[in-house]
Amino acid sequence: MWYVWCVLLLYFSICCLSSIIMWVLNNSRAAAEAEAVAEISCSGHGIASLDGFFGNGNEPVCECNTCYKGPDCSNFIPHCTANADRYHPATHDMMNNSLCLHSTSSALVVSGWNGMSYTYNDNTFFSQQLERLIHKLHAFVGNAITRNRYIVFGAGSTQVLSAAAYALSLQNTSSQSPTRVVASIPYHTLHKDQMEYFNSEKFKFEGDPYTWKNRSDGTANVIEFVTTPNNPDGRLSGAILDGPNVKTIYDRAYYWPHFTPIPAPADEDLMVFTLSKLTGHAGTRFGWAIIKDETVFNRMVTHMKMNSLGVSKDAQFRAFKLLKALLEEGTGIFDFAHRTMKRRWERLAAIISSSNPYAWLKCEREEDKDCYEVLMAANIIGRRGNVFGSEDHYVRLRPPLA
C-alpha cells in the first residue's frame, strides 16, 4: 500500500511543481515591458508569453491551460482529453495565489552588453557566482554534500546525464567492447533513448541491471543509471550493481523536500540535479552535476565544450536569479510546495476512488493487454508501460493539470 501512495505522491508532485512560480512572481523591480505582459489576463485560463508580447505587431500571445485555446485562451475545448503524460508547468493556473504578493523578486533584467563572451573571467563556461549559490542551496536544504566537489553545468539534466555517460565510458578505453549502460525497470525513458540515439562505440544500452548481477564476466565495464526517487514509480532505489568496473550515475532530480523526506545529504560520486524539478523552470534548460573525481569532471567539461561550447549565459543568469530568490525565501518555499502537493494528492485520491484509474496503473484484466487504449477510450492519455521497459498492462499517468 505504501508503494501506491509513494507512486501517487511522486506523480502528483511532478505535476504541481509549477506552483513554485508563486515564489518567483514579484516583478516590482522589473520594467514596463514585463509589467505589460503581466497585465494580459489570458481570460484567467493561461499565462501571457514574454516572447509573444514582443512579437508581430506587439500582440500578446497567451500560453493556454489544458482544455483552453484561442489568442486569449477564452475558447473552451469541448470533450477535452486530459493529458496525464507530459509535464507542462507553465500551463497551470497559478497566477491568483496570494503568495505571489509576498515573494521576493525573481524578475531579471538583461542589458544588451551582458554575457557576450563565450567564457567568464576565469576562462570557464560556468559562472563562479552561480556555482557558489548552488553550494549554498545544497547546504541549506541538506540534500547533497558539495564541499570539495566539482560542479558542471549543462542544458538541463538531459545534457548533463549524457555528458556523464560519455565521461565514465571514456575511462574504460582499454576495453574493446562498449560499456554496458543499465537502468532498473521501470526506468526513465530518457536513459535508454539517449544511449541508443548516440549509439557510440563507447556505450550500449543493455536494459535491466538484474540481468548482469552475479554474472561471472566481472571484467565488463558497466554504467548504472540510478534515478532516486525514481521516475516513473517513485521508488527510493539504490544501485543494483557494484564492483571495480561499475560506475553509477545518480539522477537526483527529485531529491528535494517537496518530493521526499531528506534523511541525510546524498554523497555519491556523481549526482545530477535540475532546475526544472526544483523551481519548475523546465524551459530554461539548466541542470548540474556534483562530481568527486577531477578526471571525470574534466571529461564532462570537455563534453560540454564539444557539444555546445558551454551553457547559455542567459540560462545561467536566470538560474542565478531564481535560486537567489528561492534562498531568500528560506524553507517557506518547500513548505508551500509540500502543502500544495498534499492538497492535490488528496484531490487525486478522490478522483481515483471515484473513477478507478491509477497513477502507475495496471490493467488487471487479462484481455486489457493495452492499458493505454483502455484509458484512451475514457479520454485519458497516459504513457505505455513498454516505454519504461515494463509491460503494456501498465500505464503511467500524470494527474490532471486543471
Added chain:
Amino acid sequence: MWYVWCVLLLYFSICCLSSIIMWVLNNSRAAAEAEAVAEISCSGHGIASLDGFFGNGNEPVCECNTCYKGPDCSNFIPHCTANADRYHPATHDMMNNSLCLHSTSSALVVSGWNGMSYTYNDNTFFSQQLERLIHKLHAFVGNAITRNRYIVFGAGSTQVLSAAAYALSLQNTSSQSPTRVVASIPYHTLHKDQMEYFNSEKFKFEGDPYTWKNRSDGTANVIEFVTTPNNPDGRLSGAILDGPNVKTIYDRAYYWPHFTPIPAPADEDLMVFTLSKLTGHAGTRFGWAIIKDETVFNRMVTHMKMNSLGVSKDAQFRAFKLLKALLEEGTGIFDFAHRTMKRRWERLAAIISSSNPYAWLKCEREEDKDCYEVLMAANIIGRRGNVFGSEDHYVRLRPPLA
C-alpha cells in the same frame, strides 16, 4: 595579394564583432538593477557582469579587458601576452562609443513565470515568433533564401552542426561503414574535433575532400563541411565533392555584410548561421539551420530533443530581443560594423608592417618549424596550423583585443 587581404579582413572582423553591442546598448526601459550594473565603471578597462552584480553581497564583478585584472580592472598586467587566438567579445572596450546613445533598446526583462514549460503552445521547442524574425532578418539582409524552408534552433552553431551531421548520417542506414566526414584544409577545428569526439558508428572524420575526389568507390556516403567564408583563411569556398551519396553542410556563420560582399542569397540544402558572428553574443549560445528537406529537419529536431530537450527559452528570448533591435536599426548596423572593421584592419595592417606577424601566418624559415613557439617568444599567442589540418609552419592569429 587579395588572399592576404581577405585573410586579414576576416580575422579582424571576427575580433571586432563585439562593436555591435553599441547598437544594443540602450537600457532606457530596463530596470534599476541593470542600470546599477551599467554604472559600475570597471576603471574603463572592462564591463560589469550582470551575474556578478547579483552575487555575493551584491558586489560588482567586472569582466576585464585583456591585460587588466582585479575586481575593478584597475591593475595593469605588466609584460602582458597578447592573445590573438580566442574570441572574447565582452572584453572589448566598446562602452564609450557615441552610437550607444542612439541605439534601440535591447534590454530584456524576464519575470519569474516566463518560459517555464519545456515547449511552446504548438508543442515544439522553438519559438514561432523568433522563427518569423529570422525569416525577416534574412529577407532584409538578402544573404539566404528562407521561404518554404524549415528552421531548427540549437545551442550555438556548435550544437546545430553536430545535429546536422547526425541527421545526414542517419539517412545512410543501408551502409555498413560509417559516413565519411570531410572538410577542406585549412578547416575549422570544431568539425574535426566534434566528429572524433562523438566517434559514432555512424560517421568518421576523414580529413580533406580532395583525397576522395574522383575515387572509384562512388557508393561511399560522404558529408562535406563547407565553411564559407572560411575560418581560418577567409576563402569564399564551395563544395569539392558532389554525387548522389554526398551531402553538404554549409557553415554560413560569416556570410553577413560586415564580413563579405553578399552578391546573392545563399540557397543550399542545409545552411548554418549563428548569433555570435552576427551580433557578437557568443555567450547566449544560439544558432540556427535553414533546411530544405523535411526528413532532415525532423531528424535535427530529434537530435535537439535527445541532446538537450530543446533550446533554452532564455536564450531564445535574448536572441529575439537582439534581432528585433537589429532590424529596427536597418542597414546602419552593418555599415557601422563595416566601418569599425575597416578602421581596425588599417590598424592591424600598420601593426603588421611594423612588427612582422600575419593573421594566417607562415613562418618561412625552414628552422621555424614550430611557428607558434616563435611567436610565443614574442609574447603573442596564436593557434598552431595543425589544429586546422595544416602544418606548424602556419599559425592562426586574431588581432589584439585592446
